[in-house]
Amino acid sequence: MLAYFLRRLVGIVPTLVLVSIFVFVLQLMLPGDPALAIAGEERDPESLAFIREKYHLNEPIWVQYGYWIGGVLQGDLGISLRTSIPVTDLLLQKLPVTIQLALMAIAIALLIGIPMGVLSAIHRGSALDWLANVIGLSGLSIPNFWLGVMLIMLVSVQLGWLPASGYESPFDDPVQNLKTMIMPAFVLGTGIAATMMRHTRSAMLEVLKSDYVRTARAKGVRERFVIMRHAFRNALIPVVTIGTLQLGELLAGAVLTEQVFTIPGFGKQIVDAVFNRDYAVVQGVVLCSSLAFIALNLAADMAYFLLNPRIRA
């Protein structure tokens, strides 16, 4: 098992290099000129020439990549072309926000999705199953953007219970932090909960039909025990997969939700960076999210080992 994980760990490096090259090339294929985007209204030829020179925008693409990767190897991700803030600082500023939002959203999704999935599988065809399906489908089909704006209108503007947007660090003010994060986490969480519920339900149905569950029941094991011990645990495998993938996506940033609640996370950062052709920031964020994604996949594989003895063999 150890050897396997070590192999996987080593494999991360070429993956990251490939991702970074891919993103670099993609960015250069974007129409528009970063020098123009940076210069804004003051786009006289002198300014443009200076910007091109300073950020090596005149050089061939592989030289530009060389500058960047050379910096990365020394722990320097460059500076934002737009704000002159070091990209590393930006990432350190945004990463905790993104992680917190992702974890809260996934927690909400699990708390809603799994029990709903299990219950609707056990009571298949009942009114409960039907209701869970309706709620699940609505969760999937309501766009986050719309749900976010509606929640702001209701909870913040009408009722005045929670702030409409903004972000406060949990270290400065934990209560205010929760107040600002709960709505965006809920908006993100409900969407994922629906997916979770659908997967839990179908996995449970699958497992409940299997031989060993029938055997367990035939042995006279109590139904509660059959469900929790024999069925649910095995049904968790696909749920772990989905959960990890979803978490990985969340770590790449929840663009629209962050936009609505003005949460300063990765999503907002990367969209703005792309529009401003702020290459260094795009590269940094993508690198960071890919790393998180890969690490999560590794963690998921580890979880399979723990959950299912058959994989361990």
Added chain:
Amino acid sequence: MTRKLSLAIAAGMLLIGSAASAETLKIGLADDPDVLDPDQSRTFVGRIVYTALCDKLVDIDPDLNFVPQLATEWSWSEDGKALTMKLRQGVTFHDGEKFDAAAVKYNIERSKNLPESRRKSEVKSIQSVDVVDPMTVRINLGAPDATLMATLSDRAGMMVSPKAAEAAGANLGANLVCSGPYKFVERVQQDKIVVERFKEHWNAAKFHFDQVIYRTIPDSTVRLANLQSGDLDLLERLSPPDVPTVKADAKLKMVDVVGVGYQGITINIGNGERSKTPLGQDPRVRKALELAIDRNALNQVVFDGMHLPGNQFISPQSQFYAKSVPMPGRDVAKAKALLKEAGVEKFSFEMQFANNPDATRAAQVIQAMAAEAGFDIKLRATEFATMLKEQTAGNYQATQVGWSGRVDPDGNIHTFMTCKGGINDSKYCNPEVDKALDAARLTNSLPERKKLYETAIQQLDQDRPIIYLWHPKWIWALRANLQGYVPYPDAMIRLEGMRKGS
């Protein structure tokens, strides 16, 4: 005993009362500012934040007259090549350094020489700065420059602490040190910029908020929702469709002013192959396009009448507006006749525009109006950065685009319409216009400048490389209890005198 106790309680309540009055003003911005260094920055919203952080040599009043800020009085030399300024006594920077003539010299030289400076073209006319005495500077010019006062009323006139700037170099933006009424506290990119009251400011008594937070909220609906819920006190750039919502809400109010910018259609006259169309080559076709457009209807339909229609690079409210070139009404018959005269009765061209809701609707209305005169406009929605690139590269026939505007008229026209202008994307070139626009830079006499601009405007009206359509109004929405907000045509949010009522 009881008396003592009640006195103590009263004193305690007073303390609590004064603590509670530690007031914060929260302002919603539509974009995230870029680097916070007046010499390097480029964004409009950045300038809004500087209004709190940095004092300038001079400021403007709501009628665009120059008024003292760090310079208390000034005079021009006879030949217009030297500006002598007396400086305000007792001003300190946020780091405790003293503001004096040497600081002014340092700042102007920084604008000129810092490799990263974006102010170079603005201060080009300045040749040297002399420290006459500790509180007097003389700015020497190579040639007279009528735009200098306007320049000094904006970023090039903002004074940063020489000590801090010397230490930080090009990284001053990470912790800007100026002498304004508020000092920098922290910034979370794309989220907020926090500033707090600078108690030693020379005019501190006029600033009533202990803290000001600028929050970046790009979505206009969300920005408004934050104002409605009380999470903001003031927002800039209210979207015209939201005006009725604000008017209907007793807790909110609205303030507006016509800005110094414009919106219009820039036409490719001589920028590469794509200028070789009847539209690019024949002024009659461009005139026909202008006559096909009903500016008032466009403003009504697209902006609910919020903006101000216009036909020159400065608005009809400006003292420089040339009354001899009035805004033409719509005349489809005449447009058709002109097209016929030019030999192109049916004619198709492509117009690019920024892919945002306002520009899209404007472009569609223009397309529909022009169709009636015989123009077949193909619309191309383009992401903003790409649009500018296409325009600079000459890969366009026409663009619906605008300019945020400058206090001095020169900033709205010289770089666009002179043969060698830095942003002359039309590649329009007319020596007569160059002559007038150059001359208008060289004189400080208002009547003379007005005449020169009129000459240029009359010539431009013959050639029409840009069809000016409307002058955007700046609209702010405020909580009803916010008092003392004065709108300025440069759209900067000046915090002086603002306070919250009950």
